Amino acid sequence: MSANMVPNSYASTGLEGAKGNGFLGLMQEMEAPAASLNADNISQNRGFVGSIASEGRLEKKRGAKKIRKPKYAFQTRSQVDILDDGYRWRKYGQKAVKNNKFPRSYYRCTHQGCNVKKQVQRLTKDEGIVVTTYEGTHSHQIEKSTDNFEHILRQMQIYS
Incomplete structure (x- = not known):
């Protein structure tokens, strides 16, 4: 992936200019600007997100199993x-x-x-x-x- 390409998760939503005190404003602050993304950052972020997702799955498996009805x-x-x-x-x-x-x-x-x-x-x-x-x-x-x-x-x- 080239440095100019931006993955779909960072595509414009039309809410970047909106100011608000709600959840959208929080997400806007957390998103990385498209200009600062390069191939190394994207691959590192994917690895980090993947590890979080896999840890979440492990927690579900460790939790109490659903009791099946006969x-x-x-x-x-x-x-x-x-x-x-x-x-x-x-x-x-x-x-x-x-x-x-x-x-x-x-x-x-x-x-x-x-x-x-x-x-x-x-x-x-x-x-x-x-x-x-x-x-x-x-x-x-x-x-x-x-x-x-x-x-x-x-x-x-x-x-x-």
Whole structure:
């Protein structure tokens, strides 16, 4: 790199002439003027910044590891993707999966304070199989919502 070339990090932002007492003013004072940069300074600065960045990564590795929630996967033969397991779920996402023609759906338990998630996906090899993966354990009892549906169905049969 020649002495006249300036790396992208030192490119003009249009804020050099602005005076302020905020963070931008502080950064402006810290930046080196473009005229004082030469190939030696740039290579030294990159080495220094690289060592700081690598030290930051090491600190993260030394810190406490993230505690993983237990995962359980079940394969069920079903024509319906949404299987009744006794809990109530809210769908919060869906994405296409590589090498699979069926999307993966993401659900959260709706009970207050329960952080259980589940993923539901149909297999490409056997379209009749649904793979459900649960992450975490429920902090509450199973909700008996199916009893209410049976009651409603009985009432509907009376009217018909």
